[in-house]
Amino acid sequence: MRIGVVTFPGSLDDVDAARAVRIAGGEPVQLWHGEGELRDVDAVILPGGFSYGDYLRAGAIARFAPVMEPLLAAAAEGLPVLGICNGFQVLTEAHLLPGSMIKNDHRRFVCKDQRLRVENVRTSWTSAYTAGQEIVVPLKNQDGQYVADASTLERLEGEGRVVFRYVAGNPNGSRNDIAGVCNERGNVVGLMPHPEHAVDALTGPGTDGLGFFASVLTGLVAA
Amino acid sequence: MSTDTVERAARTPDVPQPYAELGLKPEEYERIREILGRRPTSAELAMYSVMWSEHCSYKSSKVHLRQFGDKAPRTDALLVGIGENAGVVDIGDGWAVTFKVESHNHPSYVEPYQGAATGVGGIVRDVISMGARPVAVMDPLRFGAPEHPDTKRVLPGVVSGIGGYGNSLGLPNIGGEVVFDESYQGNPLVNALCVGVMRHEDIHLASARGVGNLVVLYGAKTGGDGIGGVSVLASETFDEGGPTKRPSVQVGDPFMGKLLIECTLEVLGAGLVEGIQDLGGAGLSCATSELASNGDGGMHVRLEAVPLRDATLTAEEILMSESQERMCAIVSPSKIAQFLAICARWDVTATVIGEVTDTGRLVVDWHGETIVDVPPRTVAHDGPVYERPYARPAWQDDLQADVPDHLARPQTPEALRDTVLRLAGSPNLASRAWVTDQYDRYVRGNTVLAQPADAGVIRVDETTGRGVALATDCNGRYAKLDPYAGAQLAYAEAYRNVATTGAEPLAVTDCLNFGSPEDPDVMWQFSESVRGLADACLELGTPVTGGNVSFYNQTGDVAIHPTPVVGVLGVMPDVARRTPMAMPAQGAVLLLGQTHDEFGGSEWAHVVHGHLGGLPPAVSLRAERALAQVLVAGSRERLLAAAHDVSDGGVAQALVEMVLAGSTGAAVSVPESLDPFVFLLSESTARAVVVVAEECAGAFVALCEQHRVPVTRIGTAGGEELAVAEAYGAPIAWTVDELRATSEATLPALFA
Numbered sequence: 020m021r022i023g024v025v026t027f028p029g030s031l032d033d034v035d036a037a038r039a040v041r042i043a044g045g046e047p048v049q050l051w052h053g054e055g056e057l058r059d060v061d062a063v064i065l066p067g068g069f070s071y072g073d074y075l076r077a078g079a080i081a082r083f084a085p086v087m088e089p090l091l092a093a094a095a096e097g098l099p100v101l102g103i104c105n106g107f108q109v110l111t112e113a114h115l116l117p118g119s120m121i122k123n124d125h126r127r128f129v130c131k132d133q134r135l136r137v138e139n140v141r142t143s144w145t146s147a148y149t150a151g152q153e154i155v156v157p158l159k160n161q162d163g164q165y166v167a168d169a170s171t172l173e174r175l176e177g178e179g180r181v182v183f184r185y186v187a188g189n190p191n192g193s194r195n196d197i198a199g200v201c202n203e204r205g206n207v208v209g210l211m212p213h214p215e216h217a218v219d220a221l222t223g224p225g226t227d228g229l230g231f232f233a234s235v236l237t238g239l240v241a242a
Numbered sequence: 243m244s245t246d247t248v249e250r251a252a253r254t255p256d257v258p259q260p261y262a263e264l265g266l267k268p269e270e271y272e273r274i275r276e277i278l279g280r281r282p283t284s285a286e287l288a289m290y291s292v293m294w295s296e297h298c299s300y301k302s303s304k305v306h307l308r309q310f311g312d313k314a315p316r317t318d319a320l321l322v323g324i325g326e327n328a329g330v331v332d333i334g335d336g337w338a339v340t341f342k343v344e345s346h347n348h349p350s351y352v353e354p355y356q357g358a359a360t361g362v363g364g365i366v367r368d369v370i371s372m373g374a375r376p377v378a379v380m381d382p383l384r385f386g387a388p389e390h391p392d393t394k395r396v397l398p399g400v401v402s403g404i405g406g407y408g409n410s411l412g413l414p415n416i417g418g419e420v421v422f423d424e425s426y427q428g429n430p431l432v433n434a435l436c437v438g439v440m441r442h443e444d445i446h447l448a449s450a451r452g453v454g455n456l457v458v459l460y461g462a463k464t465g466g467d468g469i470g471g472v473s474v475l476a477s478e479t480f481d482e483g484g485p486t487k488r489p490s491v492q493v494g495d496p497f498m499g500k501l502l503i504e505c506t507l508e509v510l511g512a513g514l515v516e517g518i519q520d521l522g523g524a525g526l527s528c529a530t531s532e533l534a535s536n537g538d539g540g541m542h543v544r545l546e547a548v549p550l551r552d553a554t555l556t557a558e559e560i561l562m563s564e565s566q567e568r569m570c571a572i573v574s575p576s577k578i579a580q581f582l583a584i585c586a587r588w589d590v591t592a593t594v595i596g597e598v599t600d601t602g603r604l605v606v607d608w609h610g611e612t613i614v615d616v617p618p619r620t621v622a623h624d625g626p627v628y629e630r631p632y633a634r635p636a637w638q639d640d641l642q643a644d645v646p647d648h649l650a651r652p653q654t655p656e657a658l659r660d661t662v663l664r665l666a667g668s669p670n671l672a673s674r675a676w677v678t679d680q681y682d683r684y685v686r687g688n689t690v691l692a693q694p695a696d697a698g699v700i701r702v703d704e705t706t707g708r709g710v711a712l713a714t715d716c717n718g719r720y721a722k723l724d725p726y727a728g729a730q731l732a733y734a735e736a737y738r739n740v741a742t743t744g745a746e747p748l749a750v751t752d753c754l755n756f757g758s759p760e761d762p763d764v765m766w767q768f769s770e771s772v773r774g775l776a777d778a779c780l781e782l783g784t785p786v787t788g789g790n791v792s793f794y795n796q797t798g799d800v801a802i803h804p805t806p807v808v809g810v811l812g813v814m815p816d817v818a819r820r821t822p823m824a825m826p827a828q829g830a831v832l833l834l835g836q837t838h839d840e841f842g843g844s845e846w847a848h849v850v851h852g853h854l855g856g857l858p859p860a861v862s863l864r865a866e867r868a869l870a871q872v873l874v875a876g877s878r879e880r881l882l883a884a885a886h887d888v889s890d891g892g893v894a895q896a897l898v899e900m901v902l903a904g905s906t907g908a909a910v911s912v913p914e915s916l917d918p919f920v921f922l923l924s925e926s927t928a929r930a931v932v933v934v935a936e937e938c939a940g941a942f943v944a945l946c947e948q949h950r951v952p953v954t955r956i957g958t959a960g961g962e963e964l965a966v967a968e969a970y971g972a973p974i975a976w977t978v979d980e981l982r983a984t985s986e987a988t989l990p991a992l993f994a
Contacts, residue, residue: 028589029497031412035687038704053587067685069410072497125994128405128680159409159682216684221818222701223684 020239022232023050023060025090025106027081031068032103032215039215040064043232055085062099062143062235063090065106067159067213077120077162078108087113099143099235100207104160107199107209116200116209117175118167123160124192132224133158133190133212135198139182142205143238147230154227156217158190158198163211165193165200175200183210245557246284247611255281264291270626277620285606285613288558289621292524293531296793299625302759303791306769309776310786319748320785322445327371327520328438329787330445331749333813337702338442339710340372343382343435343753343809345792349491350432354399359407359494360468361434363566366411366499367520370506371569373446374438377686378700379408381418381434382714382753382807383677386427388669388992393422396430398993404434405680410496411503414689415681416698418714419807422669425718428797433753433790433807437712439702446510448519450537450572450598455516457530457541458578460585460592461502461568464525465551468492468564498567498590505588506569514581517572527561527621529570530596531604534618537572540599541618543606547595557608572598632765642723644855646841651919655972658918661850662894663976663984665923668849671891672988673902690817694899696739696887701817709817711745713810717890718803719843720858725767729774729806730861734927735889736810737782741870742887742930744821744877745812750779752789752808757801759793767804768793775806781863784810814877821877823886824904825897830939831908831957833893834869834946835929837916844925845890865928868949873930875949881934881942883959888929893956894922896931898981901964907978910957911967918969933959 022040024047026033037047048060052070057063070081081087087109094100094115102110110116123129134155137148148154167175172194175181183199191211199210214228244250251257261271264287274282274290282290296302310324321338322330328342346361362379369376381404386393408415418435450457468491509515517537519529526548534541545557555563573581578594585592599605604621606614652658665671674693683692690709691699697713715735721728737747752775757764779786789809795802814820841847842856876882884904888896901907912918934942939955946953957967965975 029410029500031410031500031685035685038687068412069497069500072410072495074497127402128409128682130679130682130684157684159684161409213684216687219687222687222689 020045020236021048021060023048023063025050025065027052027070029068029070030066033066035215036064036066039218039232042218045236052084052086055088057089061239065102065109067104070105078112081109082113094207097206101144102209104211110209115207117171120162121164121166122162123164128161130159134187135183136186139179142201142208144208144231144234147234155224156212156214156228158212163191165197245611247613248615251283252280266291283613285558288562289527292527293621294625298524301626302628302630304627306772313776313780314785315780315783324788327368336442338440340369340374341437341811342788343433343751344790345753346432347792350400351430353491354396355403356491356493358400358403358432360492360566361432362407363494363499364522365434365436369436369438371518371520373444373510374440376413376436376438378416379413379436384421384426384431387424388422400432401677401680407494407496409682411500412685414683414685416692420674420677425803429795429802431755435809446518449517450533453598453600455598456573456578456594457596458571458573459595460590462498463549463551464563465565469559469562492564492566494566501588501590502567505590508584509581514577515571519570521568525563531618531621534604535622540601541604542599543596545606545608549591549593557613630759630765631762632769633762634766635763646847646856649851655970655974658969659974665891666898667984667988671895673985676989690820696742699743699820707816707818709814711740711743711812713739714807716805716807718805719854721804723843723858725770725804726774727858727861729771730778732806732808733778734866736808738887740810740812741873742885745814746874747784747810747812749811750784750786754791755795755805756793757796764801771806819877821882821885823900825900825906825959826883827906827960829883829933829935829959832932833954833956834951836952837924838926839920840924840926846923859925859927862928868951869928872946872949872951881938884933886931892923892925907961907963908957908959909965913954
C-alpha cells in the first residue's frame with residue numbers, strides 16, 4: 020500500500036508522517052508540491068508545518084500548489100486524504116473540508132499531550148477505533164481554533180461529521196470542542212492534533228495514533 | 243557622496259575618519275593604517291570595525307580562552323575543535339555530532355521577539371555550516387525579578403520568539419533553563435543551543451580553496467537590518483541617559499531558514515560544495531574574510547552582484563548588514579549549474595558574487611572600482627588582543643564572610659512543610675510548562691526526553707537506537723560567591739544531568755555571560771570562571787569544543803552575576819535504556835551521595851531570606867565522576883526505574899519534581915544522622931535520587947559500593963502523597979494534587 024506524503028516548502032512533520040506509515044506497515048511515497056502528480060499512491064497525507072511560512076493565512080498559498088490539482092480530483096473520486104494540522108488548514112483553504120482555523124483563543128503556540136474522543140469511526144482514517152474511544156495524541160499549533168458558521172456546525176453535527184472532539188479541556192477555543200472533521204463521503208479527514216507523533220511509546224505519549232494509519236491500510240486491503 | 247576607493251584612500255591620507263564612532267580605539271585605527279600602508283577606505287574601516295569588535299574578535303577573552311586548548315583532555319572523540327563554526331564530536335558507529343551555545347542577549351533586550359528568534363536562527367546556521375542536520379535546540383534564559391514590569395515585557399516576547407522561530411523551523415526544543423534574578427533586570431540573558439548530526443565523512447569547514455572556484459551567496463536578500471548590530475549593540479552597555487545607539491535589530495524569517503537548511507543539506511549531500519560559511523554577526527565582512535583566510539588566501543568579490551532588498555544600501559552597509567538566513571558557499575565552476583538548480587528547486591535565491599584567487603588579498607569591487615584590498619587574515623584572525631587588568635574584587639571577602647548560618651531555619655513540622663511548598667512554587671523552581679509548552683518538542687519524531695527531564699535526549703540512529711543527551715546549567719549566585727567554583731558547579735550539574743538520563747558525558751560547550759571586561763572585578767570573575775571550567779574539563783576528560791563569550795552585560799556600573807552557562811553532551815548506545823525521572827508506582831527510593839549543611843547561594847536563602855553570601859556548596863569532581871559511573875551503569879544494566887539530579891532546592895525539590903512527573907507519591911524518612919531541614923533543602927553536590935525495583939536493590943547497592951558512591955535508602959515509591967515519616971516530632975505530607983497546583987500556578991499567574 021503506497022501512502023503519499025506531500026512536502027510543501029515549510030512542511031515540517033513530513034518525515035514523521037512517513038515514519039508513521041512505515042511503522043503501520045505501509046510504504047511511504049514522497050510527493051513534491053511542485054509536481055502535479057500523485058505517483059499512483061493509494062492515499063495521501065498532508066503533513067503539519069508552516070507551508071510558505073503561513074505568513075498570509077495558514078494553508079492559503081499551499082492550496083494553489085501544482086500537486087493540489089490532481090489531489091482535488093482524486094479526493095472527489097474517493098481517494099483517502101488525511102490533513103494533519105497545517106494539512107488540515109490546507110484542506111479547508113482548498114474547500115475539501117468546511118470551516119477554518121484562526122489563532123488560538125489564548126494567542127500562544129501550545130504543545131501538549133491532548134485527549135480526544137473519536138466520534139466517527141466510519142471514515143477511511145478512523146475505522147480501527149471504537150466509537151467514543153478516547154485517545155491521547157500531541158497537539159501543537161498557533162492557529163488551531165476551529166471556527167465555522169452556525170449552519171455549518173449544525174450540519175456537521177447532524178451528519179456525524181465531527182470526527183474528533185477535545186475532551187478534558189478545550190485547548191484553543193474551537194467551536195463545539197471540534198478537533199477534526201471529515202467530508203460527506205468520509206474519505207477526507209482533517210484534524211489539528213498529530214497522530215503521527217503517537218506511534219512509538221519511546222518518542223511520543225503512546226501509540227494511540229497508530230489507528231489512523233492502520234485504518235487506511237486495512238480499508239485499502241478490503242477495497 | 244562619491245565612492246571611497248582604494249585609489250582615493252591612497253591619495254587622501256589625511257581625511258578624518260569616524261573610527262571612534264564605529265567602536266575602534268585610536269591605537270586600533272593606527273594599526274589598520276600600518277597594515278594597509280595607507281588609510282583604510284570607508285568600506286575597509288567598516289569591515290575592520292565589525293571584525294575587531296569584542297563580539298567577533300574575542301579580544302578581551304582570547305588570552306584566557308587559550309586554557310580550553312592548553313588544558314584539553316586527551317580524547318579521540320573530538321573531530322573538530324575550537325575555532326570552527328562549531329566543534330564536532332564522534333559519538334560512535336560513524337556518527338558525528340556538532341553542538342554549540344551562543345548568546346543573543348543585547349538584541350533580545352531591545353526587541354525580545356526578534357532578538358530571541360534570530361538567536362535561534364544564528365546558532366542553527368552555525369550547525370548547518372558544519373555539514374550537519376540540526377536536530378534539536380535548547381534555550382538557557384535568564385530574566386530579572388519575576389514581578390518586575392519589564393520582565394513581563396521581555397519574557398513573553400523572548401519565549402514567543404524562540405517558539406515562533408524554532409517551531410516554524412521544525413526543530414524540537416528539548417530543554418534549557420528559565421532563571422529569575424534581579425541582577426539580570428537590565429540585561430536578560432538569551433542563550434541558544436543547537437545540536438546537529440552527520441556522518442563523519444560529511445564534515446564541512448569554512449575555507450575558500452581552489453583558485454577559480456566561485457563564491458556563491460544564497461538565501462535571503464540583503465537588507466538594512468542589523469547594520470552595525472554586532473559592533474554597536476554587542477559592545478555598548480545600556481547606560482541610562484546615555485546617547486541612544488539602537489540600530490535595527492535583525493528580523494528573522496524562519497520559513498527561509500527552513501528552506502536554507504534543506505537546500506544546504508542537499509547541495510552538501512550532492513558533493514557540490516568546497517567550503518561553506520554562514521552569514522551571522524558582521525555579515526559578508528565576516529564570511530568573506532574568514533573563508534579567504536582559511537583557504538588559499540585570496541578572494542575577489544563584486545559587491546554590486548549581491549541581491550538587495552533595499553536598493554539604496556551603500557557598499558559599506560552591504561558589507562556590514564546582518565540580514566538573516568544567508569549562507570556563502572565555495573563552488574567549483576563545473577558544479578555551479580547543479581548548485582543553482584537545487585537552490586531554484588527550493589525557491590532560494592543564489593548568486594555568484596566572486597571567485598577564489600591566489601593573490602593573498604581580499605579584494606572587493608563596487609561597480610568596477612576597488613573599495614577593499616586587504617590581507618584577509620588581518621581582518622578575520624589578527625585582530626587586537628588585550629591583556630585586560632583583573633583583580634579579586636575588594637568586596638569578595640565580605641561577601642564570602644556573610645555566611646547564611648544566622649538565617650532563621652524552620653524548626654517545626656508545620657514550618658518545614660510550608661517552606662518546602664513555598665520553594666516548590668517559587669519562580670525559579672515552579673513548573674516551566676507555561677514556557678516549554680510554547681515550544682514544539684515532538685517534531686522529527688526522535689525526542690526521547692525533553693523538559694522537565696534532567697537532560698534532553700535525541701535518538702540519532704533509528705536502527706540501533708544510538709542517541710545523545712544534552713543539558714545546560716549555571717547558577718549565577720554560586721558564581722558570584724566564587725567564580726572558579728561557580729563555573730565548576732555549572733559544569734558538574736550539566737554533567738550530572740546528562741549522566742542521570744543514562745548517557746556518558748563526552749564534550750562541553752559554553753556561553754560565558756559577564757559584565758564589562760574593562761572592569762577589573764568582572765575580568766577577575768571571567769578569568770576565574772574560565773580557569774575553573776578548564777580545570778574541571780581536564781579532570782573529567784570532556785573537552786570544550788566551542789562556545790561564545792558575551793561581555794558588557796551590565797547597566798551602569800552594575801554587572802550581572804557572572805554566568806558561565808555550561809552545556810554537556812553525552813552519548814547513549816541505545817536510547818531505549820534512558821532513565822526517566824517520573825516516580826514509579828513502586829520501588830526503593832535511594833539517595834546517592836553525601837549531604838552536608840550547605841546553604842550559601844541556595845534557593846532557600848534566596849527565596850525565604852533574599853540572602854546571598856558565604857560559599858557555594860563544595861565541588862568534588864571525583865564524587866561527580868563516581869556518581870555518573872553509577873548512573874550510567876545502572877541505566878545500561880537496566881537497574882534503574884527512575885533517577886533525578888539533586889540541585890536547586892535540594893532533595894525536597896528533587897522529590898517534588900519526580901512525584902509531579904509520575905503523578906505518584908513516595909514515603910520517605912530523614913536519615914538518622916541528618917537534621918530534617920538540612921536533609922530536605924541543602925544543595926550539596928554530587929547527589930541524585932534514584933528508584934530501583936526491590937529485586938534490583940541488592941545489585942544496585944553493590945554497584946554503588948564498587949564505585950564508592952554513598953547510598954542511603956530513604957523510602958518507598960507509591961501512593962497519593964509525598965510524605966516524610968517524621969520531622970521535628972511529627973509526620974508531614976503533601977498530596978500530589980497540592981504540589982501540582984502550587985507548582986503549576988506560578989508562571990501563568992505572572993505572565994499569562
